[in-house]
Amino acid sequence: MALSGIEIFKYLPKTNCGKCGVPTCLAFAMSLAAGKAELTACPFISEESKTKLEEASAPPIRPVSIMTGGNPLKIGGETVMFRHEKRFENPPGLAIVISDTMNDTEIARRLKSLHSHTYTRVGATLKPELVALKYESGDSSTYAALAAKAKNQTDAGIILMCQDAGAINAAAEACDDRKPIICAITLSNLETLAAPAKELSLPVVAHADTLDELTELTRRLTDLGIKDIILDTGARDLKKALADQVGLRRLALLKKFRLLGFPTIVFPAEMTDNPIKESLIASALMAKYAGIIVLSDFKGETLFPLLVARLNLYTDPQRPLATAEGIYDINGPDENSPVAITCNFSLTYFIVSGEIENTRMPAHLLIKDTEGLSVMTAWAAGKFGADNIGGFVKKSGIAERVKHRKLIIPGYIAQESGGLEEELPDWEIMVGPREAAHLLPYLKSNWKP
Numbered sequence: 001m002a003l004s005g006i007e008i009f010k011y012l013p014k015t016n017c018g019k020c021g022v023p024t025c026l027a028f029a030m031s032l033a034a035g036k037a038e039l040t041a042c043p044f045i046s047e048e049s050k051t052k053l054e055e056a057s058a059p060p061i062r063p064v065s066i067m068t069g070g071n072p073l074k075i076g077g078e079t080v081m082f083r084h085e086k087r088f089e090n091p092p093g094l095a096i097v098i099s100d101t102m103n104d105t106e107i108a109r110r111l112k113s114l115h116s117h118t119y120t121r122v123g124a125t126l127k128p129e130l131v132a133l134k135y136e137s138g139d140s141s142t143y144a145a146l147a148a149k150a151k152n153q154t155d156a157g158i159i160l161m162c163q164d165a166g167a168i169n170a171a172a173e174a175c176d177d178r179k180p181i182i183c184a185i186t187l188s189n190l191e192t193l194a195a196p197a198k199e200l201s202l203p204v205v206a207h208a209d210t211l212d213e214l215t216e217l218t219r220r221l222t223d224l225g226i227k228d229i230i231l232d233t234g235a236r237d238l239k240k241a242l243a244d245q246v247g248l249r250r251l252a253l254l255k256k257f258r259l260l261g262f263p264t265i266v267f268p269a270e271m272t273d274n275p276i277k278e279s280l281i282a283s284a285l286m287a288k289y290a291g292i293i294v295l296s297d298f299k300g301e302t303l304f305p306l307l308v309a310r311l312n313l314y315t316d317p318q319r320p321l322a323t324a325e326g327i328y329d330i331n332g333p334d335e336n337s338p339v340a341i342t343c344n345f346s347l348t349y350f351i352v353s354g355e356i357e358n359t360r361m362p363a364h365l366l367i368k369d370t371e372g373l374s375v376m377t378a379w380a381a382g383k384f385g386a387d388n389i390g391g392f393v394k395k396s397g398i399a400e401r402v403k404h405r406k407l408i409i410p411g412y413i414a415q416e417s418g419g420l421e422e423e424l425p426d427w428e429i430m431v432g433p434r435e436a437a438h439l440l441p442y443l444k445s446n447w448k449p
């Protein structure tokens with residue numbers, strides 16, 4: 001659990017010198033506890049206190065970074081049981097299984113699916129980020145060739161589903177700096193597989209069928225200096241998997257049991273042959289509390305809902321989801337296309353832009369920063385009235401992109417049209433519909449460039 005400001009204060013020098021940017025050590029401790037300052041800002045803290053503070057303030061579930069072709073994928077680091085208590089920190093990675101016995105066409109399709117299932121929603125890029133390579137051929141060179149393809153043809157993080165030390169070494173060499181995850185180390189193969197994990201600094205999946213065995217395994221791994229551990233409880237049915245996930249989270253957070261304070265991996269791919277059921281299982285385990293979810297395949301109709309569920313679960317419930325302020329071009333607009341404006345509450349942006357897309361009419365959509373508030377809330381809070389909309393339109397640069405001077409405002413703020421005509425004397429203010437769903441008939445009957 002994170003330390004409170006008072007607990008942190010005990011470790012500080014208490015000289016109130018102000019070098020850290022705030023006047024007192026207590027204020028600095030409060031800033032640290034709120035995550036608004038870094039420990040390094042105090043130059044006078046002793047090494048001993050620093051070590052103790054870092055240990056005490058380490059999250060109860062260790063964060064593990066997985067190398068990808070881009071930014072590392074971080075899993076774990078969670079601090080709460082329930083999202084509304086604070087927020088969930090690091091979204092789980094989604095992996096597709098690829099066997100080294102699949103034919104070249106199937107392997108190519110699966111590798112390509114990492115790129116082809118990339119979506120942009122509410123300003124965020126949604127995509128899966130992992131491949132799980134299954135060693136079934138019995139031939140380490142075939143396995144290494146598959147690992148090389150995964151590394152060269154995708155930017156995905158790589159999981160080696162293999163328990164053969166020779167094949168792991170060959171595949172890890174082919175992955176080079178991608179640093180694959182060894183999946184899985186058990187009590188029986190610990191002697192053989194711990195060596196490559198330690199030598200190559202690879203994260204490992206610790207697999208055991210009971211929590212007692214899992215505890216013994218993580219104790220031995222950490223004693224060997226292997227700290228980047230991901231837990232697999234061996235559960236291959238939803239009921240047991242859910243119970244294990246909740247049990248592990250409780251032990252780590254509520255009992256502060258460090259030996260099971262690691263992110264987890266789950267295998268919906270091995271729980272059913274039905275793709276819809278697999279997706280449902282994955283969504284349940286995503287909510288409770290998987291760090292990596294291994295799927296049998298990526299299909300748009302089952303993957304996209306999971307990506308959206310993940311986006312929603314891992315947003316901060318204390319901050320409204322907002323879209324960046326700016327001009328959004330929809331359906332390839334030109335200088336004669338309509339210009340509409342709305343607020344930057346992501347759901348509003350998502351709905352309005354989607355409705356404009358559906359009209360198939362090109363348009364410029366102006367998104368005004370309203371701190372993530374919806375149209376009526378922003379208007380009531382004084383963030384979406386004539387004065388600030390006028391100021392935004394003038395500085396947005398839209399006047400240089402269109403020949404006409406017509407601005408469509410949401411029907412809900414029709415009362416601002418008079419004020420806007422004063423703020424923007426060159427513009428004709430058109431009051432649009434209240435509901436985005438009515439945009440098509442509105443544009444058809446009212447838009448004359």
Ligand code: SF4
Nearest residue numbers: 016017018020025042
């Ligand atoms: S720099 Fe360190 S000693 Fe000085 S006020 Fe800040 S926390 Fe206290």
